[in-house]
Amino acid sequence: MNGLDVRAIGYSYGSKRALDGISLAVEPGRFCALLGPNGAGKSTLFSLLTRLIVTREGQITVAGHDLARHPRAALARIGVVFQQPTLDLDMTVRQNLRYFSGLHGLSGRRAAAAIDAALARLGMAERGDEQVRALNGGHRRRMEIARALVHAPQVLLLDEPTVGLDAAARAAITDHVHALAEAGMAVLWATHLVDEISPTDQVVVLHKGHVLFDGNAATLAGDKGLGPTFLSMTADTSAVPA
Template identity: 55%
Template sequence: MTALDAFNESVIPSHSTASERDAAATPALSIHGVSHAYGTRRALVDVTFDVAPGSFTALLGLNGAGKSTLFSLITRLFGIQAGSISIFGHDISRAPGEALRLMGVVFQPRTLDLDLSVMQNLLYHAALHGIGRRDARSRSNEVLARIGLADRAGSKVRDLSGGQMRRIEIARALLHRPRLLLLDEATVGLDVKARADILNHVRELVTEQGIGVLWATHLFDEIVPSDDLVILHQGRVLARGDVAQVLKETSAADVNAAFMRLTGVQSGSLAS
């Protein structure tokens, strides 16, 4: 049974209508035949995979594999050269407004204004999404309480730790209540505890709120057996499926071994 089948069985009652079943079966994110080049250098080559609703999909690849390029295409920072990308059935080229409203993003570089307070950062972001000030403040208080930082609403961002900043960025990405969350190397530069806290928080969003997550990483220990997995190497998808499926197909004991068998990269050459 695939992750999508399991999700459908758990949340769609047997008496649901055909339209309800069709909606649940629509991928949160669908990437089909996407290629991208910078001049003569091919950064992505025929990339195809889906992210199911209510699932955690790890996009695993070394630095330079094409993960950030793919995120730039999904978020329309770059135009699509070849292939198609859709979010809950909305093609991002033909219906960008509908597609992007369903998505929240946490980019690898920090994007908070360090000289504004936590609340000011959140209210500014909410205003960009057309959320009224009263509703924005209510939502901001809600997400801050959820991540355990309600007491830091008035603090300047520069006074927070790296892990706290990341949690604020995730909270900000959820203000407009998206159904898909993209995170590009969200734990880079964090200590072990902060990394674990961020991962646990994102996994809770999947199980408790049914958000679909695409988590880009180069760290094997951020992937657990319950995840869906896409291995991206030199711009190509080398494997996709749930972790157990990928391990079976590669006859590997763990994700580290599967990655090395697929890419030929030795463990001593991996980015840390």
């Protein structure tokens, strides 16, 4: 499989079970919302997907590469936007992206072309020479997404990327990332906000380390709507296997 495949992953912090045998798959061209309330395990899963932490339970495959056995090949195919911004505010947008390109072995004209293409995809083509400090929160976030694209990954991971942004900036970023999925990328977007999800998106509902639902957003929404359905699912602790 060319996208992301997570099979029976488990993880505990000491005696605290954070993820308990979760499986999900995101195919190329799909926007998958990983929807879960606080403490569901979203950030733990992202840490496992990016190898900040490791587990012996289960298997993660990125674009056909086993993350545990071939981490370099697997990680090279992942672009990631973490919850906490990690930008150098005193450098320009392009300088930030050039530095990051270098970490991926890109330099010179190849790096410049990759940076231009990534900025254009996020509607940031005109902003390359601005100092990051001068950008608003929405544009800083877009720049971080552009930075995650410079090495042409096949899988894009975003951990609650709209935290702290106003409604217009959230909508713009959500639209941009949906367009990246439509262009062929496998996108995993962690959130607890249902208005970031489109009816045709894949949704994986995570609660207390368990997958409660994996399917189409419109199916999950049913007659009640996505918000009320999600709230009632995650309020009902009996929905979580013991």
